[in-house]
Amino acid sequence: MSATPTLIGEQLVKSFSSGKTRQTVLNGISLSILPGELTLIIGPSGSGKSTLLSVLSGLLLPDSGTVHAMGMELSRLSAEALDRFRLEYCGFVFQGFNLFTSLTALENVLLPLNYGPKIDKAVAVRRATAALELVGLGNRIKLRPMELSGGEKQRVAIARALVKEPKLLFADEPTSALDSHNGQIVIDILHHIAQEHGTTVLGVSHDNRLIKHADRVITLEDGAVVKDQRARNMLEAA
Numbered sequence: 001m002s003a004t005p006t007l008i009g010e011q012l013v014k015s016f017s018s019g020k021t022r023q024t025v026l027n028g029i030s031l032s033i034l035p036g037e038l039t040l041i042i043g044p045s046g047s048g049k050s051t052l053l054s055v056l057s058g059l060l061l062p063d064s065g066t067v068h069a070m071g072m073e074l075s076r077l078s079a080e081a082l083d084r085f086r087l088e089y090c091g092f093v094f095q096g097f098n099l100f101t102s103l104t105a106l107e108n109v110l111l112p113l114n115y116g117p118k119i120d121k122a123v124a125v126r127r128a129t130a131a132l133e134l135v136g137l138g139n140r141i142k143l144r145p146m147e148l149s150g151g152e153k154q155r156v157a158i159a160r161a162l163v164k165e166p167k168l169l170f171a172d173e174p175t176s177a178l179d180s181h182n183g184q185i186v187i188d189i190l191h192h193i194a195q196e197h198g199t200t201v202l203g204v205s206h207d208n209r210l211i212k213h214a215d216r217v218i219t220l221e222d223g224a225v226v227k228d229q230r231a232r233n234m235l236e237a238a
């Protein structure tokens with residue numbers, strides 16, 4: 001594989017204190033994530049998956065170790081530069097959709113375009129519509145979240161994350177609120193985005209049914225990587 005990693009974590013350590021106890025959640029993790037692939041981090045509850053995603057996306061600083069994203073070392077960025085980095089390069093999809101209930105699908109997807117360089121309203125509407133078409137919702141752009149199914153809401157959330165064409169797309173449990181059919185649609189969309197747009201897509205899931213849809217699966221246990229497999233090898237092992 002000759003692609004240059006877009007996301008590199010080196011010796012990442014993160015602990016949380018609660019009262020007098022201190023829990024080490026990331027135990028010196030090193031990993032490199034490639035563009036154009038859907039990489040899935042799996043592992044038991046509490047193994048550190050969401051914490052790792054937060055550290056790799058700059059939402060959380062590690063106690064020690066470094067994250068290089070798109071060639072920048074995140075711990076060296078000021079708070080403002082880190083905000084700019086996330087606005088410019090990152091899209092986020094979460095389990096709970098986080099849509100504004102009073103806004104239509106189109107209005108929800110338009111929101112991120114209000115931040116960053118100003119663009120013409122007609123251009124913004126065209127881009128938001130294209131993002132909704134990409135997730136198969138071109139005919140539902142005027143509907144509000146309560147008129148959409150869970151799977152459709154998550155697809156709106158993906159369109160909102162995609163509208164700024166992020167280089168890095170982070171998805172934390174994107175399918176856990178969905179039934180298996182809708183979960184599969186969502187993971188197929190994430191896979192498609194990685195392959196067709198060269199986006200680095202990094203997802204976290206405890207849903208083992210998603211494994212076969214990923215290009216690469218990294219397994220965490222107790223804050224350490226215990227397995228790192230490519231799809232080809234997983235099929236051969238099956």
Ligand SMILES: Nc1ncnc2c1ncn2[C@@H]1O[C@H](COP(=O)(O)OP(=O)(O)OP(=O)(O)O)[C@@H](O)[C@H]1O
Nearest residue numbers: 016017018025044045046047048049050051052206
């Ligand atoms: N902000 C925090 N303060 C204190 N402890 C935290 C915090 N965030 C996470 N933890 C603890 O860190 C451990 C790992 O949490 P994390 O959410 O990363 O695990 P996970 O593998 O994503 O779990 P799940 O699959 O249940 O979502 C857990 O024991 C959790 O309680």
